[in-house]
Amino acid sequence: MKIVVQVRLFPDAAQQVALQATLKLCNEAANVASELAYQRGVFGKQSLQRLTYGQLKDMGLSAQPAIHVARKVSGAYAALKANIAAGHLGKPGSPRRRAVEGRPVRFRRAAAQPFDDRCLSWQLAARTVSIWTVNGRSGPIRFSCSEAQYATLARYRQGESDLVHRDGMWFLYATCDIPDTPTRQPDGFLGVDLGIANLASDSDGRRHSGKAVNRARHRDQRLRTKLQALGTKSAKRLLKKRRRKESRFAADVNHRIAKTIVTEAERTGRGIALEDLGGIRDRVRLRRPQRVTLHSWAFAQLGQYIAYKAKRAAVAVVHVNPAYTSQQCSACGHIAKANRPNQSTFRCRSCGFAEHADRNAACNIAARGVTRWVSVSMPNAA
Ligand SMILES: [Zn+2]
Structure with a gap:
């Protein structure tokens, strides 16, 4: 590679x-x-x-x-x-x-x-x-x-x-x-849930807060609006500079998150399961202030960085169907909207299992990763 x-x-x-x-x-x-x-x-x-x-x-x-x-x-x-x-x-x-x-x-x-x-x-x-x-x-x-x-x-x-x-x-x-190393057979999967409040949460319970990035995004958004309204040549130049600085900041945060996730998967001999984000913008309906965050934040980049670092470390990566990962109970499999009363809480209405909502979602993704890996690595078995 x-x-x-x-x-x-x-x-x-x-x-x-x-x-x-x-x-x-x-x-x-x-x-x-x-x-x-x-x-x-x-x-x-x-x-x-x-x-x-x-x-x-x-x-x-x-x-x-x-x-x-x-x-x-x-x-x-x-x-x-x-x-x-x-x-x-x-x-x-x-x-x-x-x-x-x-x-x-x-x-x-x-x-x-x-x-x-x-x-x-x-x-x-x-x-x-x-x-x-x-x-x-x-x-x-x-x-x-x-x-x-x-x-x-x-x-x-x-x-x-x-x-x-x-x-x-x-x-x-x-x-x-660099010559490619063959992917190691994973012993289980580390699930990663991508979100807004927490950019990434994994099935071990680690959460990477989005606070700093979101704060910077909103501040930059306000500044951008001002500069765009000015429309002068120097405003445009400043705008370009800000944009580059912002994308470097985002890339830096993404690199750090990707590194933590890949290092942990490598250390524990697991693969990494991510949501298939093909339709995240269409899938998520957001309140207006969050829309800024999601549209400008490069989720796809985080996925790329993880894939790239994982490849170098010979760690397997699979993408799973993201449907209902936030509403499904990772303990008993029961799916209900009411399982997740608010942004951070998950409480199963069927079995009573309670967990941080992001970790519960990440656990579902990890479980789906195991199934997905079987169909990816042994296509004839399915
Ligand atoms: Zn349950």
Whole structure:
């Protein structure tokens, strides 16, 4: 599987100037290529490369960076197409959809730029890299990473790395290709219930509160509304910055939750059972203040992080039908709406079993995981 190792760069003043100028030029070139692609309707990697190569070289890019710029543009249009197809950008003809379809993709001045081994060399032992820049090849630029990251880089780094400039810091996101390990046969399942008050609750009773995230979301939502109303150029820039910061915060929280869950499953030799969230937005009818939370919160991302970390740890993951997981008694199986008198309480009307509502739901998910695993791992038995 492919993973990304992030290392921080420490360029000196001259190197910093060169890196900045390089990203700027690469993204100006990307915008030129994007405009051409849009006008001519040419989006394929090879064909866009042929169409733009000469012009990109004339702008001062050498061969490899020019090719990477064309590929980056082609990739951005492919991602846009996939997003449109997945319905993330609204229905056909909606204002949002028309806006993204009605103009070429734009790249920020400091948007990330990929470098391959011909324009970026790693001196791992010395913990330095040298990079092609518009001012010529840079001298050794110092980088830092953890011991674990170092080991991964040394064994598995392969192909491209992205140069990223954000919040005044420089990073390389290096792609590493790690061989897959076969999933271990699970001894039972750890069930995980995703929700709003608690982002994730597991069948052992651990709850990851959503308070901090929800508070940040609502605060950001208010600020966003204000900024959108202003509509000035600087407000728009601030808006974009906030959005990126917000998604980094969400990603960070998701990473931590995913890590706790996967570590616990690995330690106890269990698999992980998650709800199949295909229809969570349609399924849950919410009061208005919660709608903000749910729509902006990336549940799907948490599922992805868990799947990814689980795969690395050879932990099995199954997705189960989420119907009635919150109304069903995990002790006797009785299903009734009245079993759950409020958000946090579960009390079975049939057998009297009482538990935190989220843990009860997670236990149901764990039990369904066992059944699901049988049909996934032994399809012929069913
Ligand atoms: Zn019961």
